[in-house]
Amino acid sequence: MLEHFFSPGTVAVIGASREEGKVGYDLLKNLVTYGYKGKVYPVNPHAENILGIKTYTSLKEINDTIDLAVIVVPAPHVLKVVDECSAKGIDSIIVISAGFKESGIDGASRERELHQKIKQHSVRMLGPNCLGLIDTQSFLNASFAADMPAQGNIAFISQSGALCTSVLDWAVNECIGFSKFISMGNKTDIDEVDLIQVIDEDIHTKVILGYLEGVKNGTAFMNAAKKITKKKPVIVIKSGGTMAGAKAASSHTGTLAGAENAFDTAFKQSGILRAKTAEELFDYARIFSHQPLPKGPRIALITNAGGPGIIAADAVERSKLEMASFSKNTIDLLRAALPAMANIYNPVDVLGDAKADRYKFVIEKVIEDPNVDTILVILTPQTMTEIEKTAEVIGEIANRTDKPIATSFMGGKRIGTGLEVMRQRKVPNYPFPERAISAVEAMYKHTLWQKKPASKIKKFIIQKEKATSIVEKIRQMGRQYLCEDEAKQVIAAYGFRIPQSILASTEAEAVQAAEEIGYPVVAKISSPDILHKSDFGGVKIGIKDAAEIRRFFSDVTQKAQRLMPSAEIKGVLVQQMITGGKEVILGMSRDPQFGPLLMFGLGGIYIEVLKDVTFRIAPIGPNEAEEMIHEIRSLPLLKGVRGEKPVDINALVDAILRLSQLVTDFPDILEMDINPLIVFPEGGGAMAIDARMTISQTANYTQNAHKM
Amino acid sequence: MLEHFFSPGTVAVIGASREEGKVGYDLLKNLVTYGYKGKVYPVNPHAENILGIKTYTSLKEINDTIDLAVIVVPAPHVLKVVDECSAKGIDSIIVISAGFKESGIDGASRERELHQKIKQHSVRMLGPNCLGLIDTQSFLNASFAADMPAQGNIAFISQSGALCTSVLDWAVNECIGFSKFISMGNKTDIDEVDLIQVIDEDIHTKVILGYLEGVKNGTAFMNAAKKITKKKPVIVIKSGGTMAGAKAASSHTGTLAGAENAFDTAFKQSGILRAKTAEELFDYARIFSHQPLPKGPRIALITNAGGPGIIAADAVERSKLEMASFSKNTIDLLRAALPAMANIYNPVDVLGDAKADRYKFVIEKVIEDPNVDTILVILTPQTMTEIEKTAEVIGEIANRTDKPIATSFMGGKRIGTGLEVMRQRKVPNYPFPERAISAVEAMYKHTLWQKKPASKIKKFIIQKEKATSIVEKIRQMGRQYLCEDEAKQVIAAYGFRIPQSILASTEAEAVQAAEEIGYPVVAKISSPDILHKSDFGGVKIGIKDAAEIRRFFSDVTQKAQRLMPSAEIKGVLVQQMITGGKEVILGMSRDPQFGPLLMFGLGGIYIEVLKDVTFRIAPIGPNEAEEMIHEIRSLPLLKGVRGEKPVDINALVDAILRLSQLVTDFPDILEMDINPLIVFPEGGGAMAIDARMTISQTANYTQNAHKM
Incomplete structure (x- = not known):
């Protein structure tokens, strides 16, 4: 899929430039500098050669088939060049040039024309207004980035070209390798869904990172993501969230839904890990890139200092991870070998005078403990600490175990060479233990997602x-x-x-x-x-x-x-008149990107004041309906407080699923509330006391929305 | 106060060692290496000189008065040496040696003896079981740390010696300077309260950082902190929190209180900024160290890339800061000077081709805008970006403005020299904009705290x-x-x-x-x-x-x-029988460190299920009682939903204050709930329907607790 973009035999650069500092120069230079094996044809009507390469006055003049065209001419000329590309039989085009919808009304109209042309010629296009792309396997750097990253197993796709340059610069410094590096620009044709599908099949990619401000087709995005996340982790930073104003809505659900909840829900339902900050994105990337997934939540901490050990244990308590309880065998081994002052329980304190051999002994024993899923090694640079040697030891052990290991070497100047060793040995280091815990937690969440059975949609017989x-x-x-x-x-x-x-x-x-x-x-x-x-x-x-x-x-x-x-x-x-039971609210608001967003919560003040609600994108299965019920803070009220009987949870699951089926069957329903739905005590069923509903004036609203 | 610890004229090292790698050697070497001007007397019965310095067989032998004794002999000998110090007339002692309460029952008993001796001789002591201390003004390094930090205006006090070594190593790498650097060890005598008082008076310290696992005397700590935070920011990472199990309690308040809430409340009431992670501690330290406080919450973002600008704006929305709205004048100036594609509203996008002069123009105009309190400059390394020169420009402007400036240069290799310039120019840089926003937010919180009027305690006439x-x-x-x-x-x-x-x-x-x-x-x-x-x-x-x-x-x-x-x-x-009104709960649980912890929340499920409660340490004034009422999530229920009348907030404030006075007057009351207190509609007052109370069997529990 899209092979000509990532491993073309021939590339033409239309708008190649002789002038250093110009995009058309940088791009050509990147194409010829980093070992790309195919042929490169610069096109420039005013030059005979650039960077020592024969230059052509037009595409026509090139006596070869062109697999990939990279267009860097000014925006007003792009449409003409696309026609020329099509005439030349080129099926893959990258438009680097800016001056489209990001630049105002004229640009937007130019972009619509460009889109029509692309469709009409049946060619595929990346961009416009992008940095280009890099494929380290084919040594292709079809971008005007300032660097070429090392080969690695991380694919990065970004809606911001500028962020790409920062990430590249950071990656070069940290020796992080990439498989593919793609700036999507305005996503007029190729978008995140196409790229996820490419990366899904790419054997060189183990981890997918993304920076997104939105998605073009929510349903297609979720389907592609659900498929790939069962194999490879996808970590995304989604920005622009909090800025979106709440849309005017006539239902409770509509008022509470909002684009942010839709994104959060879509990510959760498709197994995407959402990074809250750019730092988290890369913290997660590093551990997923090189370490195996943990089998469970139990983490062992090994430290040469009490304070950082406590800090790390606090972070574990706040996370979904658990502090591992060592087996008796491990404790006996540690007790026999460590100094009397050492703490042999988790967190293991190997003491400030621990040299590499003591770290080695402890890590080896702890990693063999069947009650341990992950190890975090913390090191502070004490006088006796053998920083480099300890790093070597950790790298060597990490290399032969199937459990993930992370480290937190805490310091600056003196730990520098230790960090270098760890980078080479592919053990992710985090300057503070809290960040390591957060990264391990992300892996554990991915383990849970991979184990989670696919949701089965139940079809009720209805009228x-x-x-x-x-x-x-x-x-x-x-x-x-x-x-x-x-x-x-x-x-x-x-x-x-x-x-x-x-x-x-x-x-x-x-x-x-x-x-x-x-x-x-x-x-x-x-x-x-x-x-x-x-x-x-x-x-x-x-x-x-x-x-x-x-x-x-x-x-x-x-x-x-x-x-x-x-x-x-x-x-x-x-x-x-109905008495007894507990009031809940079920609702749906149709999100423009993701479709029917179901909502559930307790009625009255729980929704109005406390906003204690949860969402899923329909259709959902019984597991997801049960998850919804268990996600609200006021769940204990449904389970019964002070000796009350629990409500009929099965009836509630049933109601959520019937709502899911209804809003899936009727894309015309834009918003609805069932408020209250009274849920009676166990075995008593549920009854909808009131409902409101808004429909679209044109049928099949959802399908229209997806064409936007 | 404690002058002999920080600028002694003479220092004796009892237990100085000839052997490299031993603490007694490292400590002596640190004393003589970094320019300390006083006299150093090593004491070792088996050596004639160490590091070329004449060595004494005992303290007695030294023919000089000794201001500070540093003891590094093995724990069993420490008590004897303390006697010798006292005999020699020494009033200030640092005990580096480990082997006290951290090491078990025998050590604990030795520590009690040590404490008695100290009191009996009326000498002051730092430690035992500590790294020592550093004062960069007197060039005194009385520690066995591996480095000497540069002079600076940050004081660091730590309950973990190992964390000190990591912080020092990090600081040397980042060119962060310190005024004082103190490892407190077991805090047998000198503790955080003494040190806060020393630092309060220290003209060389602008910012106080702390790592605490607990405090020795909660009330004294709060009083000292309240005083210093009106002048200098105190940023603390408190660990060991989540590990503390909830104690058995007979009241709702007792069940919900817990040590973590007590600490959070004490920090809030004394203006201490609590860092959630070690990374935050230093992120905050860097901006407080070098930048002025912002006057208000309005921040301007200036960026050469859209994506990071959106990320930063999202972070602003999630914080207590606000996006500044520029004055018409600023907007006109930016519109006239910037390229048409630039975004002239906040966040200002100076575009990817911005050189240093464009950044300079925009920063200068925006910083003069009366609607702007703080500026964050974001830079991604594009081809045209003048990284170093832009850093110079920012440093130069920061130097002549009274508004804080932070930067987020995002990248790695290529931005290195720019970061170096910023370090020299004292502009804090954060690798990701979210961290910069969080640091600016911490400063703004400190601004609010400094403006906050002191709480006035109201005394009711009671029986x-x-x-x-x-x-x-x-x-x-x-x-x-x-x-x-x-x-x-x-x-x-x-x-x-x-x-x-x-x-x-x-x-x-x-x-x-x-x-x-x-x-x-x-x-x-x-x-x-x-x-x-x-x-x-x-x-x-x-x-x-x-x-x-x-x-x-x-x-x-x-x-x-x-x-x-x-x-x-x-x-x-x-x-x-009372009808109408809203049920709230007032309670108190006496915290072993901080004393009477007041609790307020709505009754019934709000407290039992949702745990929607808030705390203050008594005694409190009317402002704090009102803050409590405004902190709970269910506040709208008190203000009236769906056309109900609001409850009598004044009566509620009055009730909280009367409770505060009661539990302050009676240290014997260990725990109590007033549940429910019915608060009637505005003007209707409040009534306590039920109450429960537990008292201690010995009077004056609080005073005893403080002696522990």
Whole structure:
């Protein structure tokens, strides 16, 4: 896939320049400097040769097939050059040139033309407005970066070209190697999904790093990511998050959802590790690049200083890792061999006078302990410390074990050569133990993800036609919001239990309805124009007799006519009164990038004040529904406090899955809340008391969104 | 204070050694190598001279007064040497030797003897089991560290000697200077409080860094810290936190308090900045050391790359800082001078081709903007970037402005010389912008602390004698737990409103009491042995008539006799039934280090499930009580949701302050809960419905604790 981009036999540089410091010069120089074996053809109408290479006045003139064209001409000429490339039969193009959608309205229109041309010629394009790409296996440096990284097993894809230059400079300093290094620019054609697929098949890549500000197609991204993360870790820093303002929304779910939660959820569901900072991105990369995955959470700390050992143990406590409890055998061995003052339990304190041999003994014994999954070796430069030799010892042990080892040599000047040894031996060192713990934790999370069974989607037998006919009817009426009773009919078609209710359009009908249902009843105003019925004062519970329901009917309809004269009042919904159980909220808000974002939380203040909710992108399976339930802080309330019985968790899982199926079946539903869903004590099931729903005015909204 | 430790005229080293690699050798060598101007007297019975210096067989033999003795003899000889020091009239001693309480029971007993001797001779001592100390002003290196740091304005005090060696090694590498560098060891005599007082007066110290695992005297520590932090920032990493198991406790407050919350609270109340990691400690130190404090939260970002600018803006959004909005004047100036593609709003993108002059222009204009408090300059090494020259420009501007400037030059090899320039120019650079933002945020927090008015303690007129007599009576009865009615009498004496209630010891009395109070009433079992009355089923609310109260009385007393035959049953407390208002909990748990730790939160599930509580160490003033109320997540519930009236916040503040006064007046109270305290709508006051309290069996617990 995209072979011509990464191992072309021939490369043409259109816009190659004689002038040092120009992008067209730097790029050509990078192509010929780092050992690329293919042929390079510079194109420049005004030069005979550049850097000693014969230069052509145009593509046509080149008497060879060209696998990859790199375009560095000014933006206004790019379209013409793309036509020439196509005429020459070139199928792979990198457009380095800036001056497209990043530069304003004219640039955006130029980019649309470029996109059309690419599609029309059926060629693939990286860029525009990018740094280019590097493939260390083919020694191809088709970028204007200032350096060539060493060969390694990390692939880096970035939406920011500038960040690429910083990363490269850092990597050269730290001797970090890369397999591929790709600046995506404006992602007009090739995007993160294409590149993930390329890297998935690339035997030289073990770890994928990404810097993303957004994704072009959320669903495709998740599918590609889910597949690759089962084999290779993907670590992404996603920026631009907190800046996004919350969009106007008519549901609780819509208000709480937001792009940030969608990204977090999508990453979680596809096994992507999200780095919170750029530093974390590289801290994680280094350990994944060279160390095996831990089998479990149990970490052993070995230190020559008490303080840093405590700092590290604190960090373990705060993480998902656990302090390993050594086997009796290990403890006996350590007790027999170490000085009396040494701490032989975890963290093992080998004492300040420990030389390399003592470290070696302890690491070898501890790593053989079946209760240990990972080792962190901490070293402070004491007078007696053999820094380099200890580094050698660690490197040698790391080389022959299948458990991951990280180190935290803490210091500066004196530990320099030790760090150098560790770099060569592929043991990741972290200047502070907390960062090492965080990196090991990331690996452990990846272990858990790899072990996690794929989610199985459960299909309920439902009445889809019935739901369709309600939604279609509303749309044909030109309405966007469904009334409570309409929304409840839709969810009832998907198997939700709803209270018995009768819509009454007159006082007399209301009395009749209440008598049919049986007092006490609940009454609610019914109007597609009044969404927040409680806030409006349009709900009354515990109505005990005919007089009371008559009075409510007349009061509430008059109030509506007075306050909202243009609202369509359908009457009053008379409803069975439900008592007991716990109120939860289920909802969905359709994210423009990732689609249906399900939400779950406890109702009332838990959602409004504490925002104690959790999200998943539908469709989901039973495991994920259970995860959702277990993620909220107020879970103990569902399990029962002070001797209460637990609620019917199975019914709740069932409800979440039915909602998942509904919003997957109906891309037309833009937002919805089921609020409250009452969950009764164990075995009692659940009942949807109220629901609201917003639909799009054009069918198949999701598919349109993906074309954007 | 402690002058002889930091600028002695003469130093004796008892246990000086000829053997390289021995502590007694390294220490002597450090004393004579780094320019210390005083006289050094090695003492060793077996050597004539060491390192070319005349050596004495004993202290007596030295014909000079000795200001400071440094003892490096093996632990068993230390006590004898201390006697000799005292005989020689030495008042300042550093004991380097290990083998005291850190090494087991024998060592601990030796340490107690050492402490007695020190007190008896009225000498001051640093250590034992420490690395020693360094004072760069007097060029004194009385430690066995492997290096001497440069002069600077950072003082470092550490409870871990090994961490000192790592910090020193790091500092030498980073060209970070120190004023004083002190390893405290076991803190048998001199501790963090003494050292804070020394550093408070030290004109060469601007910033104090500390590594602490605990403090010896919490109250003295807070007082010293409160004083110094108004002048100088104190940044502390406190470790060993999460390891501490929760102690067994009989109150909600006791269960939730714990040593970690006590430390966090003490640090907050004394203006100490707590670094979460060792890396943060030094990130903060570097900016405080060289940059002025920001006047406000508004930060300007200037970058030559979009991606890192977004990353930094995200970090600002997550912090207490704000993105500065430039004045029209600044925007006009930037628009006129920068290329059209540049972003002239915050973050300013000077573009990838920006040379030093463009950075200079923008920094100068932005720093003059009255809407900007701090500047962060981000640089990625692009082809055209003038790294060193830009660093010079930044250093030059930083030198003449009173606003703080930090940088984030992102990269490795190519930015090396730029970083060197910045180090010389005292501009702190952070490899990733998030770390720079976190450091600036720490400075801004310190600005806020310095502006914060000192808390004024309000003294209520209360009936202390009445409370004393109740507590004394309970103690004389040999009881530890107060009954509800007893505890409520104590708080009533401190001005808490309590519901009318009558203790009934027979069914008939209960009926009479209920009639006097007026139905409906609440009835509760009264027994000093049943603390959790609700869990026991010993509370009934809404009792409407005589039959009901008779039945409750007989049921509950029989149940108690059946289930807890040894419990003392005093009868049933009949109580006025209170409706309306919001339930909060006030409590106190006495921390062994810091004393009375007040707790506040909403009652019921907010505390039990969500643990949404906040702490302060008493005594506190009205500002702090208000801060507590504003810190809980569920604050909106007190302010009123969905049209409810807000509760009486003034009454709540009043209640917190009365509790503060009570627990300050009575060190005997070990733990207490007022749960619930009902706070009525604005103007309605508050009422304590239930209370529980535990007292110590010996008076003046606090004072004893401080002697530990």
